[in-house]
Amino acid sequence: MSTNEALAGDSLPASDAFGALANEARIEVVEAMGRREAEGRTPARFSELFAESDAETTAGFSYHLDALVGLYLRKVETGDGSGESADGRHGAGYELTHAGREVARALAAGTYAPRSDRSVPVGEPCPRCGEAGLSGESSDGVLAIGCEACSQPILSLAVPAGLADGGEVPEAFDRHHRHRLAAFADGRCPECGGHVEREVVPAGEVRDGSAARAGVEDHADADRVQAAFSCDQCGHGLRAPVTLAVMDHPAVVAFYHDHGRDVGDRPIWNVGSEWTESILSEEPLCVRVVADLAGDSLALYVDRDLAVREVQRTDRS
Template sequence: MDEVDEPSIGSRDRGPDSSPSIASPTAEPARAERVSDPSDAFQALGNEIRMGILDTMLERTDGEGPSRVSFSALFEASDVDTSAGFAYHLEQLVGPYLHQYDDGYELTYAGERIGRTIATGTYTHRVDRPPVELEESCPFCGRQDLEARSADNVVTISCDDCGRSLLRLGVPPVGIGGHGDEFPAAFDRYHRHRLGLAADGVCPDCSGDVSGRLVTPSTTVADELPSEYDDHVQAEFSCHGCGIELRCPVTLAVLDHPSVVSFYHEHGEDVSERPIWNVGHEWTETTLSEEPLAVRVVTELEGDVLALYVDEHASVVDVQRSSADE
């Protein structure tokens, strides 16, 4: 599920020309091959025996890459009575999900990906969790009434006092149910990682090319914000491959910037330990221009000030520092 607009205050982006190229000028372009129609590919999965084959193949795949498994080993691991019947089901997976060789079979990338996605319960399980109280205060009303809850595999961080939703994100069921009461911390790292990838120009879902820009909040988000945030601007990251869109406060888009990391480190703090639903009240955002949009993000620690200037592509174009001793 895609991330939705997040009104919390408090991820760095890249402009269209800021990602380094690692290909040589004479490199040949990638060659794309269509191995099956989507309808055929998904139809091949609609059988319990075939799903069992993928599961067996996953068990034989280790960290060094896919392992080749013989026909006899796969057949013995199944509940099929005849080898002829088993061979038919195995053949349906060859192409999109399995490579066939003289001495056995290997998972394709798609085979391993679909197998592991099914193992997480994404397509088969739903996890609902009662609210878990969070230690951080609400960045809007200041009350310590923040809570994290899950409904239909979607985690929401909200304030029980002012009723505002700070963050909402779909998470695979195993990510919600597999961490116990620590799932809010795991959720924070998961979302921070996704934003970091998108800000670096790589889609967290499909690895496609991502571009960023500054946008005004949607009506739904604007209605959630207090009046003092009427000029609030968000960073939006869009994938040109799968079409996913992620939006976040501009502050979250610069958290991984080297100047921010070093600034907090010099003051004996690790900015990654700040949960993304409240990275600290020392952060402020100011819209400098509307055509095109430009924002100044400022943080202050012990009288020292760090200012980052973010352009319309959600890229940091300038950094300024001032010391309390100056």
């Protein structure tokens, strides 16, 4: 089935969609279109794309270009009266479709480029034991932060290919994932918009090997739990302390504001010593998350589905 037939009403199999990109010449076209769009040079005429390619003949290039039309490219009239003559493309130009734009952006960002494993300096004490033992290990596009002193996992999150190397990674990583974490906690995937499953799980429960990459022991600790998010549609997810799942709760934002503080001042892998978590009951599961500031306290009671069931605030005054 061609992409044009699929767009006419039938669903296009994933093998056909990806098969349309299974050629270096076609990848080059999508990359070229991405650059041209970023520079405001679209629609692009056949002759322009051919000139930017490594193709030896117009006939061969035309074959690959036509394979992209429908799903990744669309034909439009240039409206400039130039009158293309190659292969009967009189006045025809090409633009990226939404799918083509997504592929072009992924290629430009280096999403599909191989990435080496490396250690990432964190420079923060462990929020659980207080020791200066936090370390990060980046492997296969995932940064796992754990504590070498108490052998506990802290976070396991994807690292975008576009993030800077070296010492800038933790800061950029923090800013990038704040909005993603808020979206996951709200029940919607920031990648595809799909429904997100939210649950509290044992901190040592390893489903994707991320904790092991951080040098953290693969074991369940009954005294430690984490918030786990997973998209039903695309499979994206993350693991984080339960505290992070409630940081955007209105009661938390107001509590910090009343004390002249901003909940975003500290990195997501270390929300501060003012926070503590404890398991009040297992059946039903209830996690008590508490923040203490200047003698005042805020307690949130979180169930297994990461819903805040009750809020208690005690002010010293």
